[in-house]
Amino acid sequence: MTRRWWQETTIYHIYPRSFYDTTGDGIGDLPGIIEKLPYLRDLGVGAIWMGPVFSSPQVDNGYDVSDYRAIDPLFGTIADMDRLIARAEELGIRVLLDLVFNHSSDRHEWFVSSRSDRDGEYGDYYIWRDATADGGVPNNWRGFFGGSVWEWSPEREQYYLHLFAPEQPDLNWENPRVRADLLDVANFWIDRGVAGFRMDVINFISKAPWLPSLPSLPTDATGRPGSANGVYIDGPRLVEFLAEFRAGLRGGQDVLLVGETPGIDAERAAEYTDPETGPLDMVLLFDHLSLDHGPGGRWDPRPWSRENLRQLLSCDQAAQARSWPAIYLSNHDQPRIVSRYGNDREYRYESATALATVFYLQRGTPILYQGDEIAMRNYPITRVEEIVDIESRNAYRELVEQDGVKPQEALDRVRRIARDNGRTPMQWSATPGAGFIASGEGTVPWYPVNPDYREWNTEAQNAPGTVRWYIRRLLSLRRQTEALLAGDFEVLTAPEASPLVGFRRRGGGDSIVVLANLSDDSVSSSIDPGENAELLIGNLREPDSLSDPMLRPWECLVFRE
Numbered sequence: 377m378t379r380r381w382w383q384e385t386t387i388y389h390i391y392p393r394s395f396y397d398t399t400g401d402g403i404g405d406l407p408g409i410i411e412k413l414p415y416l417r418d419l420g421v422g423a424i425w426m427g428p429v430f431s432s433p434q435v436d437n438g439y440d441v442s443d444y445r446a447i448d449p450l451f452g453t454i455a456d457m458d459r460l461i462a463r464a465e466e467l468g469i470r471v472l473l474d475l476v477f478n479h480s481s482d483r484h485e486w487f488v489s490s491r492s493d494r495d496g497e498y499g500d501y502y503i504w505r506d507a508t509a510d511g512g513v514p515n516n517w518r519g520f521f522g523g524s525v526w527e528w529s530p531e532r533e534q535y536y537l538h539l540f541a542p543e544q545p546d547l548n549w550e551n552p553r554v555r556a557d558l559l560d561v562a563n564f565w566i567d568r569g570v571a572g573f574r575m576d577v578i579n580f581i582s583k584a585p586w587l588p589s590l591p592s593l594p595t596d597a598t599g600r601p602g603s604a605n606g607v608y609i610d611g612p613r614l615v616e617f618l619a620e621f622r623a624g625l626r627g628g629q630d631v632l633l634v635g636e637t638p639g640i641d642a643e644r645a646a647e648y649t650d651p652e653t654g655p656l657d658m659v660l661l662f663d664h665l666s667l668d669h670g671p672g673g674r675w676d677p678r679p680w681s682r683e684n685l686r687q688l689l690s691c692d693q694a695a696q697a698r699s700w701p702a703i704y705l706s707n708h709d710q711p712r713i714v715s716r717y718g719n720d721r722e723y724r725y726e727s728a729t730a731l732a733t734v735f736y737l738q739r740g741t742p743i744l745y746q747g748d749e750i751a752m753r754n755y756p757i758t759r760v761e762e763i764v765d766i767e768s769r770n771a772y773r774e775l776v777e778q779d780g781v782k783p784q785e786a787l788d789r790v791r792r793i794a795r796d797n798g799r800t801p802m803q804w805s806a807t808p809g810a811g812f813i814a815s816g817e818g819t820v821p822w823y824p825v826n827p828d829y830r831e832w833n834t835e836a837q838n839a840p841g842t843v844r845w846y847i848r849r850l851l852s853l854r855r856q857t858e859a860l861l862a863g864d865f866e867v868l869t870a871p872e873a874s875p876l877v878g879f880r881r882r883g884g885g886d887s888i889v890v891l892a893n894l895s896d897d898s899v900s901s902s903i904d905p906g907e908n909a910e911l912l913i914g915n916l917r918e919p920d921s922l923s924d925p926m927l928r929p930w931e932c933l934v935f936r937e
């Protein structure tokens with residue numbers, strides 16, 4: 377089968393608000409992205425996915441869109457977007473936008489009209505229900521940001537459904553006019569030159585029409601009580617809706633569709649992305665980011681096990697052997713990976729590079745989150761006021777007010793997981809403010825810069841032995857090695873307690889082993905590379921000592937057998 381453009385490249389995920397501010401208002405912008413494109417080219421990136429930059433009241437940092445065709449003035453203008461797409465193309469970088477189509481903002485004109493006129497043109501654009509006979513909410517669903525998913529509209533005298541904040545009402549995909557309007561939006565951007573889309577919580581768009589209450593079961597994979605699968609996660613008409621969407625897209629099969637799909641497993645993912653019948657090209661799974669969840673879900677962290685990671689790699693890769701996985705370590709909804717699964721103190725370089733090696737050399741397209749190439753770490757949150765994200769603020773409030781958790785303990789639990797950790801301004805240089813704001817003496821960034829920026833910034837991380845240097849080599853190795861691009865994948869087994877994680881990639885007549893010690897202790901490996909083995913990359917190893925079986929803390933190596 378011929379390879380698609382996205383199978384050979386690395387996608388870089390930009391969180392625009394925190395990338396680079398050229399206007400001096402403390403918020404990153406499109407001209408800032410344009411200015412940094414050469415930096416991304418140098419890193420070896422072939423596509424960027426930008427978080428939403430459309431008009432928005434910013435209740436959820438742009439994931440509440442009030443006009444899908446307009447750029448929010450915070451980020452620039454549509455002319456800036458056109459320039460960005462053109463400049464990126466000159467540098468061989470494709471542009472992917474983030475479509476937030478499960479819900480809009482409550483300020484979107486469709487919702488304003490829907491709320492005021494139930495019989496009007498937009499009356500059926502959202503999910504409205506009457507109150508129950510005793511005035512209660514229509515069902516027991518709980519929202520991702522806490523509380524009931526139902527909000528009463530005094531104007532329309534009905535409840536509307538919102539899986540996220542009340543300011544993010546869910547669109548009614550059962551209505552063919554909604555689907556046609558959303559498709560038009562996607563085609564509008566394709567006509568302007570974008571190469572594809574990341575589709576926000578796209579597996580939530582189809583709801584079982586009777587909206588049944590959920591049984592109270594133990595927490596499921598998404599951290600919600602009761603399983604919502606088949607109800608609003610992976611609902612009855614999901615594949616049909618997506619197939620219709622795909623068929624109506626201009627640009628055909630060359631348009632990349634990456635679905636964000638919380639709460640589904642790799643088997644289901646493989647169906648959505650089946651090369652012949654699947655409507656999507658790749659999906660973003662979450663199981664690897666749940667390895668440290670306790671029985672209470674995200675806000676109940678526990679240490680993670682390497683054995684679970686080995687099993688997960690093997691299941692996920694096997695299930696998606698016919699389709700194509702998206703490979704990522706973190707995003708704007710997660711704490712920083714080096715703080716979470718690595719060691720951001722003694723072994724920051726080693727653990728950041730080892731994790732990148734174990735993930736980005738799997739079969740699939742790496743999606744690198746901004747800042748991971750310089751091992752950015754969690755923000756040292758010490759006060760409640762430093763939690764600004766809507767999800768974390770609500771979680772903190774629920775822990776204290778409803779669950780009776782002491783404020784200090786609640787802060788402790790939330791700050792480790794808080795989405796704010798992954799959203800601090802990008803650290804470009806050692807100058808005050810980390811060079812995040814191009815000009816604007818005295819301006820403070822929308823979220824404080826991590827105080828470690830003097831050492832950890834893109835300029836300092838640009839010499840042998842630094843994370844950025846290593847990642848650039850790693851991505852280049854992947855691009856140039858057939859077995860790593862398209863070869864088979866086989867996990868290497870290890871004793872249950874072993875911190876070694878490894879796999880073999882075979883293809884193009886080549887056999888390559890990736891091996892990493894994901895721990896703070898030295899450990900001996902039983903894998904003998906053999907006499908003719910060749911070291912391709914390693915974060916600590918010298919080429920002439922390949923046969924040494926000892927792996928130092930967080931050491932990784934990749935060799936050709």
Ligand code: ISL
Nearest residue numbers: 436439476520540576577638708709767
């Ligand atoms: O943050 C999470 C932890 O895994 C998830 O619960 C997250 O809310 C979910 O993955 C959906 O995320 C996406 O849609 C949200 C938005 O807040 C996120 O930023 C976005 O990535 C609603 O649009």
